Amino acid sequence: MSVLTERQQRAYIDAQAADARVNVEVETDEGMTLNIGPQHPATHGTLRVIAKLDGEQVLWADVVPGYMHRGYEKLTEVRTYPQVTTLINRIDWLGSFANEVPFILAAEQLMEIEAPARARHIRTILFEMARLANIVLFLGDLGVQLGAVTPAFFAFRDREHVLDQIESVTGGRFHPNFDRIGGLKDDLPKGWIADTKAVMVRIRRFCDEIEDLLFGNEIFEARTRGVGVIPPEVGLSYGLTGANLRASGVDWDLRRDGGIAGLAHGDVDWKVWTHPDGDSFARCWVRLQETREATTIIDQLCDGLPGGPIMAKVPRIIKVPPGEAYVATENPLGVMGYYLISKGDLGPFRTKIRSASFSNVSIVPWLMKGVYVPDIITILASLYFILGDIDR
């Protein structure tokens, strides 16, 4: 597992820290400064990457986020608990439902409420559906970044079926706002389970298509194998999570290891995928396997759906008792957590939002050192971030 010694790792960190001192605005005396973004297709939104080049090689790169900062941590302080879920839906907008879950679980932990079994199962199904909606688009977008247009159309085609299923339960394609403290807003509509299982078959077929189109492709392999290697120690110290960390061989998934009470991943049989290489290819490959794994999780949960109520007994006006709780879940982009401080009021006193992409992207200055210009795009694509998840 250990790729770098402690001393080497410290040297990396020191070098990275030294680079951050360079003033990005004026230093142009040697090499060329290449400004990527904030409006650039490869940045999935408004992320700015500044790269200092020597020929085709990157001397250093810096990331400038904040073009979409919406101040959600401040805004939660002036909202009631049920209102907050509407807001935090917009953090990772491709997997919206997954954003609501850790917040609701943190509130449930403080209130000492447990959702009924049926609510936990449906919540987990929707959680994994959000993962599908998110990562299917990643797999399609991956091709676009490398000049292959076909996978994107396949992805948009098949994601639509996932979104249809989410919409038929929650009423919203992108922003369900469906999770409630103590359970869910509604039960599943009639015939939903059969439709969902058909969609899962489609998604598995989509994964096979993407594997044929991309992962066996010589150009794809040439541009991702051995590029952007993240050693596990470095990944951990930067707080990398999700597929980015598992692709470096760290066998850690909060769905399995987190002991999260409000979700039902423990009731089904599934596997955490890891890859030893830590390069761009590994990150993409792990996400492909996770997509397949998510479909089997949903299949099993649909088969074993327990009966009963979908809502626990909850006061009509929700006041959360004073206390502090931190709950994190394994979201599509990585670990997302909410540190919730309540003073017994109608809304949170303070919410610290730990979003996955923020930490995942903070490694970019370290990772970009010495890579070539075309690799910037593949590395950014393989790290996979959503701007709303960086800026919050």
Added chain:
Amino acid sequence: MSDATDTEPAEVETDEAREAVLATLTGTLGDAVAGSHVKPGQGLWVRVAREAWTAAAEACRTHLGFHFFDYLSAIDWMPSPWGRYEYSAVDDGIAPFDHDAPIETGLAGGDTRFQVMCRLANVRRRGEPHLNVVLKADLPDDDLRIDSLVRLYAGANWHERECWEMFGITFDGHPGLRHLYLPGAFEGHPLRKDFPLVARLVKPWPGIVDVEPMPGEPAANGDAAEGDAAAEGEGAEA
């Protein structure tokens, strides 16, 4: 050391693990541990002296194997002078605020308005619930600075930059405290409680007024936050 420790029989084993983590930290840091709190099966909070901030993180890293840097942030414990913008007092103008109102801090205690907090975790234990700790440190109002963790955890870089601009806390030894989110000329520290959310002051949000009374129940009068019994327990919906 533990000012509140309730043990539940079902979760004794994880609780023991967290107590062991606490014992290790207490043994390494000695008197620098100012307070602690164990929630069985959920988490561990340790408040350390400001001078021992990096030593505490280093102890977590070397003695406990907490290699995973989760996040770093701060808490402003001052009760907000602006209210929640939901009450009529605010609609008519800013409610007077008592700046000497007592500050109540949370788990593991605290003596100051600002606290820095940081969460470190261990991810190497396969199959077991992973262990973690939330470190806290008090910062005196007149000297909001603390040592940087960047040397120990490279990921602290961005978190400290965010904390610096949002709370105005300086991190000594940080390689470059530049603005992360906010534009360079921004004045003020938005996540401080005394920083007003101007949009809310201009147009108060209807907020709690939206809640319509259920038939046969006393009307919620918008002051539900005052702690009246009507809002407390009754009216549970299935």
